[in-house]
Amino acid sequence: MKIATLTFHRALNYGAVLQTYALQKALIDLGYDTEVLDYRSDFIERHYEPDKISNYFTIKKMAILILLNGCSKVKRSQFDSFVNNNIKISDTIYSDKNIMDSEMVYDLFLVGSDQVWNYKTTGFDKRYYLDFVKNNNKKMSYAASIGLNQIPIEYEKEYKRLLKSFSKISVREQEGNNLLCKLLSRDDVETVLDPTMLLNESEWSSLCIPCEVPERYILVYLLSENRKIVKFAKKLAKTKGYEIIYINNQLLKRKGLINKRNVTPENWLYLFKNAEYIVTNSFHGTVFSIIFKKIFWCDYLPTSANVNSRITTLLGNLGLRDRIISEGCTVYNTMIDYKLPYKKLNVLIEKSKNFLKHLGE
Template identity: 40%
Template sequence: MKVGILTFHRTTNYGAVLQTYALQKTILDLGYDVKVIDYNNEEIYSYCDYRVLYGKLPLKTRVGKIIRYSHNKKIAKTFNKFRNKWIDLSVECNTNAQLQSVEDGYDAIICGSDQVWNPLAIHFDFDAFLLSGVKGKRISYAASAGNITLWEKYLKKYWICLHRFDSISVRESEMIQPVENLSEKKVRLVLDPTLLLNKKEWEKLEEPLGNEIEKDNYILVYYLGKNRALTDTVKKLQKQTGLPVVLLGRQIEGIKSISVPAGPSQFLSLFHHAKFVITSSFHGTVFSILYHKPFLVFGNGNYNSRMNTLLSALKLQSRMIDNESANLERINKVVDWGQVDSLHKALKEKSINFLIEALR
């Protein structure tokens, strides 16, 4: 049986690329012939592409690309290296017609994970990411809307397409009821694909850190959006511990830090060898848990549902900070990792069972 995966894999987003690899490996381990469909929608990927003239972009965005060109090109190179080494891609397709032609060669198409049902993230390419042209089995795995309220203007489209799915699973608990109402099908809550692999499996993909970073002796900050409480907490933790700060993502004003052009393999190493992790990212949360790190998670606007769902399921709610600067005792509080691993194992089994049943 041939299985195709449709997701966000061409971006320079760590979580997107790592979840793509994880879902592919999980399905391969189940014994299926699987490829990631190389759907290259210019509108979706133009913002993260380092090329200044690629795609239809506002002038302000192009100017920003010029300023960051050298850095962005280095990052893109590391992501391309990872994809070429670890992800098995189909032939490239650029239009919906080409996509449908490629999809016809598979017995089942899995859409997910990541925000493949977020209208803004997919640039309203509903036909592609709601599998309108698929003739084989239609399956969603850990599909996310980012924020379910974004669906309000497009309910008819979702209603029509979701009815055609054979099996549906989502990543956030708040999506279950709306999707069941629209599809009139049972919807399962499953883990993000990155949580289907264990620490040892991720370690195999790691690459060494630069000489400027001392292993197990730094604070890793993976920062998305804007959060004053997060930056205040980083400053407090740096002052208390005297440890250097290694930054992934947004820069923090007033903090002396080390920034590295990390690709996915270096991203994994950075989490593996961090002394502490402070993040506002879902996948930052995931890898803090997988690598058993002392960590705190800060809210990220309207996109907190996925963090809350995961932390609640693993009884780690105390690690989530809303808007206040954190009491540093919270990051030093000992975690019962045995309990966390036990809860994770049960959820992982349910998630893999969903895939087994959907593909059977």
């Protein structure tokens, strides 16, 4: 059976590229022949295109733009290198013009993980709902995320039309499960783990490439800048006497921290694996803290409650919600007994792999 997975494999985002790798490896380990459909979404590709200098009219703004575009090019090269070395991609590059041809190549299409069903993220690109696949038995999802607490009423009809034809649906968040069961009037939607959690510590460690770090350090990784979290990390550093490594995707340096820029996916994994403590507001930052059994603190993103459901679902399932800073976790909560969380995690891993084992049935 040849399976095509469809996800955000070209996103310049650590979680996106690592979940792409993880799902493919999990499928291969189960005996499937699989590759990522190299679909280039116009909406998503535009998001990562360098801005045009001609759009800026001051020397200062042009200088900043040149620096940003330079960083973006370096990051694109790093991520392309990781994908080329570790992930099997379809030989054909697909677009709206030729994606219909792909149905003849594959026995099954698996969309997910990531927020592939968030209309805001994709510009409501129907390809992520497999609208180009005519045979409904070929249409399935793994850990797809809607990223919404509710679907706006003006989109409900279209969501229902697109998703009712799926033969099997699994999602990443329980909120998404509840939403789709109600919308589609079906009770067979499953909640599964993000694919990054299907691989163990040893498997992820094999991808690590060392970079220069202090002997002991606190790692700070933020998807969204947050002074409160940085202040929390500094207080932790003061109590422990450790330096802080800050994975910095911004131009400005954080004073008093070791700013790490242009971090490759392999270096990113190394930084998580070797940290003494981790402070993050990233879902995948939280995931890899757990995979590497680290003492960690996480907090919510300030944008909206929608994107935070993935963290609350994961930590709630593992009995680790007490690691959330906004819910009262302090710098003095420096112990995590992973015995019970891992017992629960292993049950969820088995359930998630079981979903993948029976895709062709």
